[in-house]
Amino acid sequence: MSLAITTLAQAAPSGAAVHEAAWIATASTGLDQRALATLARINSLDRRLLALRAYLRAGDTLQERWSWSQQQLAAYPATPEGMAAAADIDAVEQAFARANPGFAAQANRAPRSLEQQLEHWNQSSAVASVGLKLAAAMSSQFPGQATPTADRLRAALMAWVPPSAAPLAAPGLSAHGQGRAFDFQIVHDARPVAGFDAASARREWDAAGWTRKLHAAVIASGKPFSGPLESPYEPWHYAYLPARGR
Numbered sequence: 001m002s003l004a005i006t007t008l009a010q011a012a013p014s015g016a017a018v019h020e021a022a023w024i025a026t027a028s029t030g031l032d033q034r035a036l037a038t039l040a041r042i043n044s045l046d047r048r049l050l051a052l053r054a055y056l057r058a059g060d061t062l063q064e065r066w067s068w069s070q071q072q073l074a075a076y077p078a079t080p081e082g083m084a085a086a087a088d089i090d091a092v093e094q095a096f097a098r099a100n101p102g103f104a105a106q107a108n109r110a111p112r113s114l115e116q117q118l119e120h121w122n123q124s125s126a127v128a129s130v131g132l133k134l135a136a137a138m139s140s141q142f143p144g145q146a147t148p149t150a151d152r153l154r155a156a157l158m159a160w161v162p163p164s165a166a167p168l169a170a171p172g173l174s175a176h177g178q179g180r181a182f183d184f185q186i187v188h189d190a191r192p193v194a195g196f197d198a199a200s201a202r203r204e205w206d207a208a209g210w211t212r213k214l215h216a217a218v219i220a221s222g223k224p225f226s227g228p229l230e231s232p233y234e235p236w237h238y239a240y241l242p243a244r245g246r
Helices: 003-010 017-027 033-039 045-065 070-078 080-099 114-123 125-141 150-159 198-207 210-221
Strands: 103-108 181-188 191-194 237-240
Touching: 017 045, 017 125, 017 150, 033 045, 045 114, 045 125, 045 150, 070 080, 080 103, 080 181, 080 210, 125 150, 181 210, 191 198, 198 210
Parallel strands: none
Antiparallel strands: 103 181, 181 191, 181 237
């Protein structure tokens, strides 16, 4: 048993959570070592179970999607793709400014490190809520004392569909971790008027017209952005899809 799996198993508290910890330890056997190490740093069993589901669903794509190392993040701005991304973001911001005098669409240009992703995941009450729903569904499917086989657990985790999507990608799988997504906020007189709050997205973005106006600027720029993100709904989030090797 690897150190990360041992850590996951030893972290189990008493009571019903014992079963949850056992499910995680069993279903994560053989998982990519980076994912195992990340699971061990997630601060609650419910959040950990939800992240494990994402890693299992990623399957063979996990390795290519995994967030860059600190060295890669530091080097990114000077790479050909990093410089192209900066120019493409400039083009979107300029198109928005031309169409909306007095307002700016400002992108958060820094890729999101694994450390940042972990911090957000561990602090998000919405992630915790979705994790609780997953744990409840698993408890209903696997009642009693016996731990199901790894194959049954993995199949159940991958098949479960949340009533509403978690607002964050599992740590390590965010497109922000490879410069493959950027978030824009709308600013007027140095003050954000439409930010990154999912609870107010419909009011601040849709009702105020910023969703439509940012999308129009992206289209007008002609640059390789796709969005906004539909699930979870983030009108500020655009995937960046440049040609590989550019």
